[in-house]
Amino acid sequence: MDTESIDEVLRTTRSVRRRLDFEREVPPEVIEECIEIATQAPTGLNRESWRFLIITDPKKKAAIARLYRAAFEAFANPREGAGSSAQRALVERLHEMPALILVCSLGNPPGSSNAMNVGFYGSVLPAAWSLMLALRARGIGATWTTVLLVHERESAELLGIPEGVTQTVLLPIGYTRDAVLRPANRRGADEVSYWNQWGRRRDEN
Numbered sequence: 001m002d003t004e005s006i007d008e009v010l011r012t013t014r015s016v017r018r019r020l021d022f023e024r025e026v027p028p029e030v031i032e033e034c035i036e037i038a039t040q041a042p043t044g045l046n047r048e049s050w051r052f053l054i055i056t057d058p059k060k061k062a063a064i065a066r067l068y069r070a071a072f073e074a075f076a077n078p079r080e081g082a083g084s085s086a087q088r089a090l091v092e093r094l095h096e097m098p099a100l101i102l103v104c105s106l107g108n109p110p111g112s113s114n115a116m117n118v119g120f121y122g123s124v125l126p127a128a129w130s131l132m133l134a135l136r137a138r139g140i141g142a143t144w145t146t147v148l149l150v151h152e153r154e155s156a157e158l159l160g161i162p163e164g165v166t167q168t169v170l171l172p173i174g175y176t177r178d179a180v181l182r183p184a185n186r187r188g189a190d191e192v193s194y195w196n197q198w199g200r201r202r203d204e205n
């Protein structure tokens with residue numbers, strides 16, 4: 001296994017909103033190939049409840065972009081940094097993205113028990129993340145977005161998504177252009193890990 005390349009993909013899969021080639025189509029076969037890889041992710045009870053809705057029709061992309069903008073404007077709180085310039089740039093150009101991938105799950109979130117909720121979302125979101133990684137490995141950038149869910153009902157109507165199907169993340173995708181993707185500045189493993197007891201660092205054992 002080429003650990004170095006795999007680690008590179010894992011470390012540098014960033015949100016790419018601006019440095020994209022908006023003119024270049026992402027071939028459908030490439031999208032399908034990435035979905036084949038993504039569906040190797042774990043799936044509760046082996047149910048494979050994930051579904052991927054790929055939107056390339058310009059009219060539908062424009063309609064989704066309008067919903068996304070309305071949701072973003074209702075949701076974004078600049079004081080909390082929710083309206084960063086990169087996030088706004090995505091709002092401006094969502095309709096120009098070569099493709100939008102809406103990751104859905106059959107069923108509805110159970111809502112009451114943590115175990116059931118974790119099972120529900122945990123059966124689809126790992127595949128969505130694998131999809132982002134597989135795209136990244138092919139030079140295709142994406143962003144993990146959820147703001148559209150504010151208008152989930154309207155997007156379901158637009159896309160013909162039936163009752164009993166839950167939308168999760170929307171990945172706007174395109175080939176990267178001049179994007180230098182580096183590891184993010186995250187807390188170290190020692191800061192976010194405890195050993196044997198909550199709050200206890202490894203060297204305190």
Ligand SMILES: Cc1cc2nc3c(=O)[nH]c(=O)nc-3n(C[C@H](O)[C@H](O)[C@H](O)COP(=O)(O)O)c2cc1C
Pocket residue numbers: 013014015016086087090143144145146147148184
């Ligand atoms: C649950 C979740 C929801 C997110 N929703 C949005 C979104 O609606 N729009 C957006 O532009 N970015 C969204 N992001 C992307 C984050 O802003 C981004 O991951 C974060 O700023 C870190 O940057 P990086 O992905 O480049 O490491 C979301 C990320 C997560 C994990």
